[in-house]
Amino acid sequence: MTDEHLQQVEFVQNPEPRCPVVLVVDVSGSMAGKPIAELNQGLQDFAQTLKSDPLAALRVEVALITFGGAVRALDVRNAGQTEIPFDAQNAFVTIDAFQPPALAASGETPMGEALRRTLALVRDRKAIYKQNGSDYFRPWVFLITDGRPNDAGWEAVPDLVKEEERRKGLIFYAVGVEGADMKTLARFGEDRPPMKLRGLAFREMFQWLSKSLSAVAASRPGEQVSLPAVGWGQVDTASQ
Amino acid sequence: MCGGKAPDGDGLVWRVVGASVQGVAHRRAGLPCQDAQAWRVLGSGEVIIAVADGAGTAPCAAEGARLAAIHAVDSLAGALRAATLPRAGKPEGPARATADAGPVLVAMRAAFGETRAALCQQAAAAARPLADFATTLSCAVATPDYLVTGQLGDGLVVAQGKVGLFLAGRPQRGEYANEAYFLSMEGALEGLVVQAYGLRVEALALSSDGLLRLALYLPGLEPHEPFFLPLFDFVKGAVGVSAQEELAGFLDSARVCERTDDDKTLVVAARAPCGGAPPSSPAWLELAAGDERAEDQRQPAKDGQA
Numbered sequence: 320m321t322d323e324h325l326q327q328v329e330f331v332q333n334p335e336p337r338c339p340v341v342l343v344v345d346v347s348g349s350m351a352g353k354p355i356a357e358l359n360q361g362l363q364d365f366a367q368t369l370k371s372d373p374l375a376a377l378r379v380e381v382a383l384i385t386f387g388g389a390v391r392a393l394d395v396r397n398a399g400q401t402e403i404p405f406d407a408q409n410a411f412v413t414i415d416a417f418q419p420p421a422l423a424a425s426g427e428t429p430m431g432e433a434l435r436r437t438l439a440l441v442r443d444r445k446a447i448y449k450q451n452g453s454d455y456f457r458p459w460v461f462l463i464t465d466g467r468p469n470d471a472g473w474e475a476v477p478d479l480v481k482e483e484e485r486r487k488g489l490i491f492y493a494v495g496v497e498g499a500d501m502k503t504l505a506r507f508g509e510d511r512p513p514m515k516l517r518g519l520a521f522r523e524m525f526q527w528l529s530k531s532l533s534a535v536a537a538s539r540p541g542e543q544v545s546l547p548a549v550g551w552g553q554v555d556t557a558s559q
Numbered sequence: 560m561c562g563g564k565a566p567d568g569d570g571l572v573w574r575v576v577g578a579s580v581q582g583v584a585h586r587r588a589g590l591p592c593q594d595a596q597a598w599r600v601l602g603s604g605e606v607i608i609a610v611a612d613g614a615g616t617a618p619c620a621a622e623g624a625r626l627a628a629i630h631a632v633d634s635l636a637g638a639l640r641a642a643t644l645p646r647a648g649k650p651e652g653p654a655r656a657t658a659d660a661g662p663v664l665v666a667m668r669a670a671f672g673e674t675r676a677a678l679c680q681q682a683a684a685a686a687r688p689l690a691d692f693a694t695t696l697s698c699a700v701a702t703p704d705y706l707v708t709g710q711l712g713d714g715l716v717v718a719q720g721k722v723g724l725f726l727a728g729r730p731q732r733g734e735y736a737n738e739a740y741f742l743s744m745e746g747a748l749e750g751l752v753v754q755a756y757g758l759r760v761e762a763l764a765l766s767s768d769g770l771l772r773l774a775l776y777l778p779g780l781e782p783h784e785p786f787f788l789p790l791f792d793f794v795k796g797a798v799g800v801s802a803q804e805e806l807a808g809f810l811d812s813a814r815v816c817e818r819t820d821d822d823k824t825l826v827v828a829a830r831a832p833c834g835g836a837p838p839s840s841p842a843w844l845e846l847a848a849g850d851e852r853a854e855d856q857r858q859p860a861k862d863g864q865a
Contacts, residue, residue, distance in 0.1 A: 329789075330774075
């Protein structure tokens with residue numbers, strides 16, 4: 320008789336906790352050729368690796384923001400064939416539906432605007448989670464650039480990013496590709512110095528990112544998440 | 560009398576069943592179950608329950624959780640005994656707890672303070688930092704007149720009274736899904752939430768966060784009736800060790816494990832008619848006169864501990 324009662328116990332269907340990541344990618348002219356080709360391959364690997372992790376596939380959400388001439392949010396449901404409204408409702412996609420585009424490079428480097436709008440995107444996404452009753456992990460913002468910002472007013476942005484990190488509002492990673500202005504990049508982060516990519520090791524970098532996100536997505540309250548070792552780059556202390 | 564326990568005015572006594580089961584993720588990683596539970600039904604008819612959840616990466620989490628659950632129940636039992644009054648007209652009979660929740664609120668705060676101090680002592684004796692014993696702690700005391708809960712961390716307490724089902728101990732959760740509060744943290748006692756509900760509770764359930772998403776609606780944390788009501792029916796008919804095994808079996812069942820890979824702890828209590836054989840306790844338990852209690856009823860074979 321008691322078994323019968325336990326069989327009758329029913330469970331709530333709550334939404335899975337979300338693990339949001341915004342990839343903020345420099346597609347300015349200098350990235351053309353081999354750099355953007357390797358980066359594109361890395362993006363494909365990233366998608367594949369995360370799709371094969373059942374928990375990450377349900378929990379990790381990706382937004383892809385590019386800056387090269389213009390700042391765009393790409394439609395990652397649809398391999399970037401269309402540009403979508405740059406807002407928290409549209410920009411994020413769960414890994415199981417993530418189709419990375421093949422990026423093309425041209426234009427200047429409006430990094431300031433890209434990051435400023437990304438901060439607002441992250442903030443708005445959290446508001447949506449709260450509305451829906453979804454739990455969420457601390458969002459990642461992952462910046463990849465080979466240059467330095469040259470849009471008007473970018474100088475105010477490093478402090479905005481720093482402040483958000485200080486408030487524990489997000490985790491910010493900056494990766495400088497060959498030619499990047501590491502000294503300027505170092506101004507954006509509060510918790511960690513920028514990483515210098517080893518050559519064009521985008522594939523290794525994206526492997527690391529997908530493993531790290533898998534670890535976060537599976538982590539439980541109070542657990543220290545151990546991130547895998549960084550083989551794809553090194554901490555740039557020279558610019559400190 | 561009913562197995563040494565005094566039935567309340569309605570002739571009902573508390574029946575309690577509790578179990579802690581290692582989660583799938585811990586089994587895979589070779590980690591022990593880091594949840595613990597302890598409970599006691601006093602001869603005077605009150606029930607005391609504690610659930611503790613050790614922090615995943617803390618080396619002595621399982622020990623910290625066990626110590627916290629046992630110590631908290633001991634502390635509360637001692638305080639309740641000191642606060643008892645003889646029953647009117649029956650001075651020779653078992654006492655009942657004071658009708659005023661005030662002393663129990665104080666006792667609840669004291670229990671958390673004493674438990675934290677005990678963890679500190681344990682850490683010092685082991686020459687380890689306190690953080691190695693990080694654990695959450697949720698406690699409940701129910702008398703015929705009121706319910707008092709104490710919460711530190713993301714465990715939960717759900718109670719049923721005339722008002723229906725309600726969340727009596729609210730999980731403390733950070734902004735992020737992997738943030739947590741532990742008794743071992745600096746200033747943890749300032750975050751302790753103690754509450755008294757001036758009503759008679761008919762049934763209670765305490766759980767660690769492993770079952771949270773199955774039992775409560777997010778984000779409002781409303782209890783899901785079809786989760787709790789069958790559990791209360793189960794415990795009303797519960798008999799002895801087999802009931803504890805059945806509950807453990809439920810927690811370890813495929814349909815629970817596919818929804819959560821965390822450790823799971825559940826203690827369910829309900830007032831039921833006094834009648835038939837009282838639940839028998841495992842032989843290795845030492846019982847105080849008039850008390851029935853159980854501590855840390857894990858399945859040794861399942862989590863690999865002796």
